[in-house]
Amino acid sequence: MAKLVYLMRHLRESGADRKLQQLILELAEASKYIAHTIKTGEMGYAGTSNLYGENQLALDLLADKIIKDRLDHTGLVSYMISEEMNSIVSSHENAMGPYSVCYDPLDGSSLIDTNLSIGTIVSIMPGKQVLQPGKNQAAALYFLYGPRTELVYTVGNGTHIFVLNDAYEYILQSEYVTLNGFGNIYAPGGLKQEWTASHTLFINHLEDEGYKLRYSGAFVADINQLLAKKGGIFTYPALKGKQEGKLRMVFELFPMAFIIEQAGGAASNGTLRILDLEASDFSQRSPIYIGSKKEVALAAEFLKRI
Ligand code: AHG
Ligand code: MN
Ligand code: MN
Numbered sequence: 001m002a003k004l005v006y007l008m009r010h011l012r013e014s015g016a017d018r019k020l021q022q023l024i025l026e027l028a029e030a031s032k033y034i035a036h037t038i039k040t041g042e043m044g045y046a047g048t049s050n051l052y053g054e055n056q057l058a059l060d061l062l063a064d065k066i067i068k069d070r071l072d073h074t075g076l077v078s079y080m081i082s083e084e085m086n087s088i089v090s091s092h093e094n095a096m097g098p099y100s101v102c103y104d105p106l107d108g109s110s111l112i113d114t115n116l117s118i119g120t121i122v123s124i125m126p127g128k129q130v131l132q133p134g135k136n137q138a139a140a141l142y143f144l145y146g147p148r149t150e151l152v153y154t155v156g157n158g159t160h161i162f163v164l165n166d167a168y169e170y171i172l173q174s175e176y177v178t179l180n181g182f183g184n185i186y187a188p189g190g191l192k193q194e195w196t197a198s199h200t201l202f203i204n205h206l207e208d209e210g211y212k213l214r215y216s217g218a219f220v221a222d223i224n225q226l227l228a229k230k231g232g233i234f235t236y237p238a239l240k241g242k243q244e245g246k247l248r249m250v251f252e253l254f255p256m257a258f259i260i261e262q263a264g265g266a267a268s269n270g271t272l273r274i275l276d277l278e279a280s281d282f283s284q285r286s287p288i289y290i291g292s293k294k295e296v297a298l299a300a301e302f303l304k305r306i
Pocket of ligand 2: 108
């Protein structure tokens, strides 16, 4: 039988700073509580809304608290902000930790009642600044809570996938995951009637070329599908009357762009590389085209046309 590779050992051999390794291990511990809470916790609304006017679920808030409390105790984090918080918070009074963290505690939470897969997304920045260009990230990771719980991480040395086993340990499933130059699935976000003409032409082109529709409503699950199927594209475009699209740069786009680039893919806002962007505010959104290089480049070609 092949030898099991535990997360701790993989991190140790990753070349990442010791404190960064420790921080990722702490997040991995937090995810186990989140996975359990999703399975057994209260499914309804919390009766509150976040900064974006979205109704918060009890599970959104629980996942947020599980991560925040965990990070607070590590001493490894100066500042943190999540999609469910209204402002950046400092961890520890003196904010002395070597990293700052942005996270989406429960991505795809509107799917909870459907029992489809959802996730957690985390971006780790060096130092005390939460708002930095995406390319400054020290690490990015996501957890997928599906039939199996998975952890996918990068510290800038490839993208690696782990699966939680029955002893609640993350075991390496595949390392240095690589997307092919092109794929055959597409995940088109946003209402079709709100798409721009050029985006519509791009999606029509994919359909004419025989791409298979694969959109779940949870960014984590859709990105994980691109990694598992080794290519294709996910889009959440600029919409008529909503140029910035829906997904949030620091919580969702930066970490996923890092993970996909490290797997040999690409991520752009239609013209610019996502990781070259810097959010001026933590609530900033951006359109996204992410996946294999060919489809992301093709999207840019189509968007130039009109
Ligand atoms: P969140 O649950 O963190 O608010 O994120 C939802 C996001 C993302 O997961 C998904 O790709 C997208 O919203 C789905 O949006 P639509 O419902 O508009 O398809
Ligand atoms: Mn989300
Ligand atoms: Mn969320």
